Amino acid sequence: MADLTQEQWREQLEKDDNAVIIDVRTDAEFEEGYIPGAAQIDIYNGAEFLERAKELDPEKNYYVYCRSGGRSGQACMLLNSVGVKNAYNLKGGIMEWEGELNH
Structure with missing residues (x-):
């Protein structure tokens, strides 16, 4: 696991042909907006997440x-x-995300 800054995360993601984006927030949070291409797996639902x-x-x-x-x-x-x-963990999460969001 690596904690990446917003800039590191975005730059590495853009160059990575083997990348998968995962949003671990709740359904309600996901519906408020998410990073394009993200798949959602709610970590609060522990058994399903695993x-x-x-x-x-x-x-x-x-x-x-x-x-x-x-x-x-x-x-x-x-x-x-x-x-x-x-x-790769996005430090600061979506609250500090300055890129595009889908709704």
């Missing part, structure tokens, strides 16, 4: 975010624990 995490391709690079960076940090550790090698 099940879905185990189904992910461990060879892909996962760019994970939440509202402020706390839940996504936990999510990155959980992804690592089920065999995902590369999980």
